[in-house]
Each structure stands twice: as structure tokens, then as C-alpha cells.
């Protein structure tokens with residue numbers, strides 16, 4: 001296929017990779033050692049140094065800061081919750097869920113404000129988020145979501161239903177029967193965001209050491225082939241790469257997600273699509289897609305592709321399979337037939353972290369000094385900020401409103417050994433796709449196959 005595949009991501013190709021930072025060279029002592037140079041680690045470093053500028057903070061990164069999902073994602077900076085409201089409510093009640101939703105909404109604006117104040121130019125535009133229903137079954141599911149959110153006391157200003165005509169006024173998606181619009185969403189160029197945050201924390205004195213792969217974490221130390229870093233607190237911020245640490249292979253499952261990006265569309269194609277703003281665009285399919293209108297006039301569209309690689313393996317520099325590219329292009333053409341002749345420029349994939357209960361967590365044990373944050377199940381861009389800020393509070397012993405949120409200190413069991421987790425996740429997505437085919441074929445109600453898929457993996 002004549003398309004750039006991998007090279008980490010189109011976003012990094014566009015932004016230019018950072019000049020190499022130094023690697024760890026021998027043993028080192030510091031106050032806080034952060035393992036993983038994605039947005040979770042970097043926002044944690046940001047808030048640690050904001051509260052205590054004298055802290056010596058070191059970030060250890062296997063490749064370069066932003067190499068993982070933080071530099072490859074769909075650029076959806078939204079207030080979407082990572083995980084199930086029911087599960088968070090089981091420990092913290094209805095108020096706990098509402099507090100988390102409110103914190104996520106504020107976090108979107110806080111990230112935008114920091115970028116503005118610190119001169120981080122990440123093509124950020126807050127135009128909201130549009131989820132489109134393209135079949136009667138998707139419309140039923142959409143209304144179920146709206147009804148359930150209303151029952152949780154999630155206010156009208158969080159999201160509202162649009163009919164087919166109102167939807168088309170924003171974006172003309174083929175076959176759209178209606179949509180939900182939320183104002184709490186901003187379009188972002190992910191590599192520019194993570195590069196900007198990395199430079200920001202360096203200006204505050206944080207040391208980022210690249211090409212430094214951690215193999216083991218223990219109280220007071222992170223171990224690499226080139227030496228060990230000793231610190232009072234060691235924070236694991238690896239999301240989809242958590243299995244690379246000894247003893248963590250079955251903690252968070254590395255779920256794959258892939259994206260294709262077109263060449264810039266000509267004005268006539270944009271006119272026929274009518275997507276004049278920068279709204280983020282998704283659908284209500286079981287194997288859903290997510291898209292953005294990039295600052296330079298392209299469409300970037302992502303979806304699951306191959307969901308999971310046997311043995312918790314991860315990709316090589318974002319290279320994805322032809323099958324995944326073809327399936328995403330098929331989705332693009334179905335949503336926007338006018339893109340049929342538009343050339344594809346780049347395709348890539350990455351991994352995000354999925355815990356066994358499909359809910360995010362932030363944890364810190366003051367006795368051992370070990371902490372972690374992640375498991376955002378695909379809604380991780382805003383969440384990295386809120387989780388990083390919370391982890392910094394926990395590590396500093398600050399008793400804040402954030403440290404009382406329902407995802408703090410969640411105990412989650414591990415995934416099953418292979419081949420069971422491979423079979424479970426692959427079967428779940430097989431059922432999702434079968435359900436989508438039935439729903440696209442005219443089924444009036446959501447197919448039960450998808451719920452069967454959820455039950456298989458405890459989603």
C-alpha cells in the first residue's frame with residue numbers, strides 16, 4: 001500500500017522528533033523517579049515541581065518523550081470518563097462520580113490554559129465533540145447513553161441531542177440520523193502537546209533521560225541496564241507498556257488502536273462534507289471510530305484494528321497491518337463518500353492500557369513510595385493531566401479534593417494468563433464487529449452480540 005506506515009505517527013513526522021536527550025549513564029539519586037515519558041509522567045512532573053520547585057525529579061523514558069500513545073493519539077482532549085460510572089459509584093457513590101465528571105471538564109480547560117500561558121502551540125481549538133448515530137440501532141444506543149447520563153445527574157450543559165438536520169449543519173456524515181454534541185472537547189495535535197509539556201518541565205529543572213529502558217521497579221529504585229535510579233518515590237507511568245516491567249505482565253492489557261490520515265482535502269471536498277469547524281467526530285458503533293479535522297485540512301480517523309497482540313506484545317514504531325488500514329479507509333469512505341478519491345498519507349498504531357475492570361486508577365503507597373497512574377481505556381488525553389496532578393498530590397502527601405476521587409487507590413485483579421486473555425479480547429471484538437454488521441444491515445435495536453462480548457471480558 002502506497003502510504004507511510006509507522007514512523008511512530010504522522011503527528012511526529014509533522015512536528016519533527018525532538019533532538020536526542022541524554023540517556024542514563026550510571027547510578028543516580030533524586031527525590032522522585034518517574035518511569036515513562038508520556039503525558040502521565042510529564043504532567044506528574046509538572047505538578048510535583050509546581051508544588052515544590054526544589055524537588056529533584058528524573059523521568060526515565062525507553063525511547064523519546066512522547067514516543068508512546070501520548071504522541072500518537074487521535075487528539076481528542078475531552079471530558080469523557082475512563083471507565084464505568086457504576087463501578088466508580090460502587091466505592092464512592094453518586095457524588096463521587098459527579099465529582100470525577102466535573103474534574104474532567106475542568107481539566108480540559110486547565111490543559112488549554114497551561115498551553116496558552118506557556119506558549120505551547122498544539123493546534124488546540126475547543127469546538128466540542130460530536131458523536132453521530134448512523135443506524136436505528138446506534139440511535140437507540142445513543143438515547144440509552146443520554147438517558148443513563150441524565151439519571152447520573154449529568155447536566156444538560158454537558159451534552160445535548162441534535163436531530164439529523166442539526167447534525168448535518170455541523171458535519172454531513174452519510175446516513176446520520178442524529179447525534180450528541182458536547183462542548184467539552186478540543187482538537188489537539190498530540191505530538192506538539194507532549195513535546196511542549198516535556199520542554200516546559202525541563203525549564204522547571206526536571207531531568208528527562210531518554211533511551212533508558214527500565215526493567216524492574218522496587219521500593220526506592222528503578223533498575224535499567226545502564227544503572228539504577230534511587231529515589232524516595234518511584235512512579236510507574238507506562239499505560240500500555242506496563243507489561244514491560246518485571247512482574248507486571250498481566251496488570252494492564254496493551255490494547256491496540258490505529259489511525260489513518262489523508263492528504264489535505266481540496267476546498268470542494270470540504271464543502272461537500274460541510275465540516276467547517278474543528279469538532280471532534282465519533283460514532284455509536286460497537287467497534288467505534290474517532291476522527292478529527294486537522295489544522296492543515298486533513299481528516300485523521302482512528303479505530304481499533306487488530307485489538308491485541310498475543311503475550312501483551314506491542315508494535316514496532318507504530319507499524320500497523322494492511323488489514324487495519326483497509327478497514328479504517330472503508331470506514332472513512334462510508335462516513336464521507338466524497339473522500340473516495342482522496343489519497344491516504346500516513347497510517348500508524350499504538351497501545352493504550354486496559355485494566356481487568358476497565359476503569360482507570362491512580363495509586364500511591366506512602367510506605368513503599370511506589371505509585372502509578374493509567375488504565376485509561378482509550379480516554380487518556382485529558383485523563384493523563386488529571387491523573388498526573390492527582391499522583392503528584394499523593395506523592396507529596398497533599399490531602400486535596402483530587403485525592404478523594406473514586407479512581408484513587410482502586411484495587412484491580414490481574415488479567416488471565418495466555419491464551420485466555422488473547423482469546424477473550426479477540427472474541428470480544430469479533431462479536432462487536434458481527435453486531436455492527438447486523439446493526440448496519442437494518443436491525444432496529446442494538447445487537448445482543450455486543451453485550452455478550454462485554455461479558456466475555458468483564459467490560
Ligand SMILES: Cc1cc2nc3c(=O)[nH]c(=O)nc-3n(C[C@H](O)[C@H](O)[C@H](O)COP(=O)(O)OP(=O)(O)OC[C@H]3O[C@@H](n4cnc5c(N)ncnc54)[C@H](O)[C@@H]3O)c2cc1C
Nearest residue numbers: 038039040062068069070073074076214241350379380381
Ligand atoms: C492510536 C491511539 C489513539 C488514541 N486516541 C485518544 C484520543 O483521541 N483521546 C484520548 O483521550 N485518548 C486517546 N488515546 C489514549 C491516550 O493516548 C493514552 O491513554 C495516553 O496518551 C497515555 O499516556 P501515558 O503517558 O500514560 O502513556 P504513554 O504515552 O504510552 O507513555 C508511556 C511511555 O513509556 C515509555 N516506556 C515504555 N516502556 C518503558 C520502560 N520499560 N521504561 C521506560 N519507559 C518506557 C514509552 O516509550 C512511552 O513514551 C489513544 C491511544 C492510541 C494508542
